[in-house]
Amino acid sequence: GAVVSQHPSWVICKSGTSVKIECRSLDFQATTMFWYRQFPKQSLMLMATSNEGSKATYEQGVEKDKFLINHASLTLSTLTVTSAHPEDSSFYICSAQIPGGSTEAFFGQGTRLTVV
Amino acid sequence: GEDVEQSLFLSVREGDSSVINCTYTDSSSTYLYWYKQEPGAGLQLLTYIFSNMDMKQDQRLTVLLNKKDKHLSLRIADTQTGDSAIYFCAESNNNDMRFGAGTRLTVKP
Numbered sequence: 001g002a003v004v005s006q007h008p009s010w011v012i013c014k015s016g017t018s019v020k021i022e023c024r025s026l027d028f029q030a031t032t033m034f035w036y037r038q039f040p041k042q043s044l045m046l047m048a049t050s051n052e053g054s055k056a057t058y059e060q061g062v063e064k065d066k067f068l069i070n071h072a073s074l075t076l077s078t079l080t081v082t083s084a085h086p087e088d089s090s091f092y093i094c095s096a097q098i099p100g101g102s103t104e105a106f107f108g109q110g111t112r113l114t115v116v
Numbered sequence: 117g118e119d120v121e122q123s124l125f126l127s128v129r130e131g132d133s134s135v136i137n138c139t140y141t142d143s144s145s146t147y148l149y150w151y152k153q154e155p156g157a158g159l160q161l162l163t164y165i166f167s168n169m170d171m172k173q174d175q176r177l178t179v180l181l182n183k184k185d186k187h188l189s190l191r192i193a194d195t196q197t198g199d200s201a202i203y204f205c206a207e208s209n210n211n212d213m214r215f216g217a218g219t220r221l222t223v224k225p
Binding site for chain 1: 217
């Protein structure tokens with residue numbers, strides 16, 4: 001079946017640095033991908049909708065200048081956490097659906113970000 | 117690796133109850149979730165249950181958890197056309213989350 005690959009699986013970075021997370025659809029083209037964040041012991045929160053060739057749509061309360069999303073091609077969306085701080089430590093996960101009303105959604109493996 | 121499975125389609129008539137089922141394999145799950153996705157939108161959390169509970173009710177939604185069988189279900193009472201969407205179950209062990217592929221619920225008038 002279709003696969004979404006997310007990289008890296010985990011990353012540790014220093015405060016003030018930036019981290020880029022990649023989300024790739026391996027065998028289908030995804031015009032739309034979603035980025036989510038999970039705080040410890042809490043549920044998933046939608047951060048933004050990534051649209052190929054256009055600007056991402058951010059949910060209320062999500063800083064677009066801090067969480068930069070680039071959907072450069074039909075198979076790749078990236079999330080860059082800029083000037084990371086310890087409170088950005090979280091689990092980030094992307095998902096994509098096959099265009100055309102398909103039922104299935106495919107999720108990346110998730111990225112555990114720890115900012116020290 | 118660990119897995120979450122759910123059937124892809126469910127069709128019911130308006131006013132009937134809908135039951136969406138999910139099975140998972142991770143025995144260390146701590147939270148289990150149900151999310152709803154409407155067309156063109158991201159996932160929205162519907163409800164969740166802690167793994168030491170076996171039932172949770174929230175208005176028209178009832179979540180049943182059989183931890184022994186690793187089976188989770190979502191019952192929607194008095195299903196309405198506005199409930200037509202894709203429903204995802206997910207499980208978390210506080211380190212990461214795993215999702216099912218989603219069940220498309222179609223509600224017929």
